[in-house]
Each structure stands twice: as C-alpha cells, then as structure tokens.
Amino acid sequence: MITFTKVSKTFPDGTKAVTDLTFTVPAGEIVVLVGPSGCGKTTTLRLINRMEERSSGEIMLDGQDVTALAKHELRRSIGYVIQAGGLFPHRTVLQNLATVPRLLGWEKERAVARARELLAVVGLDGEVANRYPHQLSGGQQQRVGVARALAVDPPVLLMDEPFGAVDPVVRQRLQQELLRLQQDVKKTIVFVTHDIDEAITMGDRIALFSPGGVLEQYASPAELLAHPKNAFVADFLGEERGLKRLSLRQVYDVTAIDGPVVGMEASAADAAKVAAANGTDWVVVLRPDRTLYGWGNVAALGDVAHLSELDLPLPRLTVHANDSLRAALNAMVVSQVGVAVRLGATGTYEGIVTHEILSGELLR
Amino acid sequence: MSLALPLAQTRLAVDWAWIERNAGYIQDQFREHVLLTVLPVTFGFIIAAVLGFFAVRWPGLYTPLLTLTGILFTIPSLALFVLLIAFTGLSIWTAVIPLTVYTLLILLRNVVEGFRGVPRDVRDAATAMGYSGAKRILTVDLPLALPVLFAGIRIATVTTIGLVSVSSLVGQGGLGQLFLDGFYRSFPTPLYVGLALSVVFAVTADLLLLWLQRALTPWTRR
Secondary structure (H helix, E strand, C coil): CEEEEEEEEEECCCCEEEEEEEECCCCCCCCECCCCCCCCHHHEEEEECCCCCCEEEEEEECCCHHCCCHHHHHHEEEEEEEEHHHCCCCHHHHHCCCCHHHHCCCCCCHHHHHHHHHHHCCCCHHHCCCCCHHHHHHHHHHHHHHHHHCCCCEEEEEEEECCCCCCHHHHHHHHHHHHHHHHHHHHHEEEEEHHHHHHHHHEEEEEEECCCCEEEEEHHHHHHHHHHCHHHHHHCCCHHHHHHHHHHCCCCHHCEEEEEEEECCCHHHHHHCCCCCEEEEEEEEEEEEEEEEEEEHHCCCCCCHHHCCCCCCCCCEEEEECEEEEHHHHHHHHCCCCCEECCCCCCCCEECCCCCHHHHHHHH | CCCHHHCCCCCCCHHHHHHCCCCHHHHHHHHHHHHHHHHHHHHHHHHHHHHHHHHCHHHHHHHHHHHHHHHHHCHHHHHHHHHHHHHHHCCHHHHHHHHHHHHHHHHHHHHHHHCCCCCCCHHHHHHHHHCHHHHHHHHHHHHHHEEEEEHHHHHHHHHHHHHHHHHHHHHHCHHHHHHHHHHHHCCCCCHHHHHHHHHHHHHHHHHHHHHHHHHCCCHHHC
C-alpha cells in the first residue's frame, strides 16, 4: 500500500508539479495516473522511488516513509518500467534481467537461473536470452522491461507509459498480458499514461490529474465514466464516454430478452402473429436444437407453411455472454433490425439485446 | 615547395643497399615514432577524461573548455616546439607536450559527446534500479560511450602519427628524422622509407583500435 498525504512538489524554477496530493494506492491493485501532459503524473510516480524528492507532505510505502531507506536500497525494492523498457543496450537480455539480482549481490548462477525463469513468466522464447535489445521487436523489448522489473519479486511496480512506444495492436496484447500476469503476481502497480482508454483498460482505479498536479478525481473506471466530478474530468474522458462505459461492461451484465422467436417448422402466419405480439416486424427462427436458423422480415416470409422452406439470412454479428456491451452495440448497428443476438457457447439462442436495454444500463 | 627542387635533380630510385645498412637506425626511429604517438594520445586521453568529467557534470564549462582547446589547436606546431625548447630543452617532452595539447580538442569533444550520447532513459532506468552514481558511470555510461570515445582516439592517433614528424626539427620526430635526412642530402630513399612506415603505422594503429573497439562493444555489431 502506498499512501500520499498532502504531498506537493515544486521544482527549483517555481513550477508546481504536484499540488497537495492525498490518495492511497491499495496493495495488489493497479492504479493508473492519467491526465494531459504537464499534469504531474510522471512526477508523482517518481516521487515514490525518489527519482524526484517531494517538497512537502508524506509518502508511506507499506507503513514506512520512503525517505527512511537509502535511495538505492529503496529503489532496488521497487520495480520500474519505462517506455521501450529502458533496457541496457550493451547487455544481453539475460544480463538485463539479472541486473537487480546482481546489484543485490546474488551469485551469478542464481541470477542467471532467475533471469531464465523470468523469460518464461513474460512469455518470451528462450532463444532471445543471448540477444541484445536492439535485436528484439518493440513488443519483446517491452516484455523484457516488465520481466526485469519483476526480477527480485518487488511488491511494488512503477510503470511510466510502459507501452507508449509500440503500435496499437501490440499495445493491446501487452495490456492483456500484463492484466493476466497481474492475476498471478498481485503487485501494487502505479501506472502512468496519457491515454484514457489505456487507463480504463488497465486501472482498478484511475487518478485523473489536471495541469499543476491537481488530483481531480480518484475512482474506479466505471464510477469515473458514470459520474465525472466536474467539467475537466468529463472533458478529458471525451465525447465517447458512453461507449467507453459500454466497453467496461459485459453482455452478461444485462438481461437479454427472449424476443419474437419461432421454430423453423412454424408457418409464415404464426411468425406474423409472434412478431405482432412483440411489436416487431421480424422474427428469429430457431432450429429444434435452439441454434439459429435465421431471421426474417414478416413481409418477406410470404405465406409458406413451414419457414424451413425459406432460405433466411443470419445476423451479420452475434455476441456471447463475455463480450463487451460495446461489441453488442456494434452488432446492433450492423444488424438488419437493430438488435444484437446473444448466443451461448455452443451456438444456442440466448435472447436479444436491444437499444433500450443498453440505454437503460447507461442511465443507471 | 622547397622540397621539390633538390629532389628533382637527383635519382628518384630506391637505394635498397642504404636501407639494409641502416636497418637499425630505421628501427630506432620507428620505435621513437611509436612512443611519440602513444604517449601524447594516452596523456591527452587522461586529461580529456578529467576535463570531460567536469564538462559533463557542469555543462557551463563545456564551451569555455572547447574554446580553450580550440585555441591551443590553432598554435602553429613548429612555434610551440621551438617555444618549449626554452623549458624542456631537446628532451622528448619538447615533442610530447605539444602533441598532447593537439589531441585535446578531438578527445575532449568525443569524451563529452560520448557521455552525453548515453540515452537519458537508460541512465534513468539504471538509477531507478538502484545503481549508485559511480557504479552507474562505470558500468552503464562508460560502456555506452565507448564507440564515440574510440572514434576520438582513432582520429587523435592518426593525426598524431602525422604530426610527430614535425618535431624532428627539435631533435625528436621519429620517422621525421628520415624525412630531414632525405631532404638535406637530396637523397630520397630515407624519405620513401619514412613515408611508407608512417602510412603503415597509421593504418595498423587505426585497424588495431577498430578491432579493440569491436571487441569491447560487441552489442554494436549489427
């Protein structure tokens, strides 16, 4: 646990980087510091391992003031990851990983064994062990950077825009890997980014700063998106705030309704009745095993005795319980009738999600 | 060119017999040439390293130091050699001191640029991982500055090898003595020998330094 109490940082030239900051980073959680440039988020991070010294206030790390230890000792117990990993270009991957263990005086064999173990932890192939950083891809470098920070299993990780130097596809993968890794290692992570989407993806909590190092709001991503405290926060969250909220929630969070459903052996007339009863002009047609046969506009069904005689279209996209509500919205937008069809793992029909259901969710 | 006239009047062919008779003398001059190269570059590097340390630490010093070494560099070499005779006589120092001074401009610039070229985020990461200042400079900054340091040492070495001969006018000069000899006697063979050895030495020294640099900085091989 890291506790900031009334912490301020003023640089020698008079710039106020952090102003009267009080907040707590709970143990085992990812707290994302986010805000526009010049908002003091990186300075705040660097106050923890005393890469910058606070001007006033108190920073406690697990009940002990960070100034209680000598700087280099404090730092060896805190993992630090920066953009592109900050790897040593003159050391191989293995040597990079063994850095902190060696600084702590581990035997060489033990440090190297630990380094090999770390490669596996971040999912890197053993054959990169003896390469130099410039021989790795951006994503691999970043993984080595994370692995190096985990070398002596520090309880705290500080990450300063760790995924800023890789392309969006790799970034997303690294984010997911880190989240998966975090499930096992349960580190206390302070993560700096300027990208609100990354903050929403990564954070258990988000601390949103405005220029001058003022903490505007400290809350869970869902709370932040649902109830931005002021205009600055709302503005920073952006116009797509609703969409972002949807991306935080899953399809199973909302109740799918059954909708106008008929069996494939029903007649066109039956289908029209079901549609009318549901207030729609279309029906979902199911096979006997409740998998999707198709869906159709009642006007296009003609007067067949069995719908199975018709070749019905399938929805362009369907969603599963674990998909985000944002994916559901996407499925709606591209569907012929403006609803998202939810299917189970084996493809059985579980209902539909409508605009009304999503809007209701956002209004909560 | 004053050299052109006497040479033009003489035989230009190589006198192999002279070379054989004077093998010992040539060897001595070559050895002196090597010494007059190695000492100034070594001293120059030590001084540049110290000055460079200050210039990196207190960046305000860099420009004045560069200007100073630049001014020293503009002093005509012959004038400096002759001036020093008053203090150091015809000893080896009369040659070593000016030659050292001339390496400073090149070496200081490369020491400072070498250390400044160490990526900031790498230095930052090292500090954040718990390196103390001195340990970081030795095990992170220094290795990363090596390619630029070596570039400076190579230029300084080759430049010095060329410059050494001028000190033959104050009784030093290594292979430069062979040039004088050839000039005074209008006899080109010593000149050829001196020239050839000087070029061979410069190329060998440069390649050796390049090899050493490669061996010390394996990560720069792409």
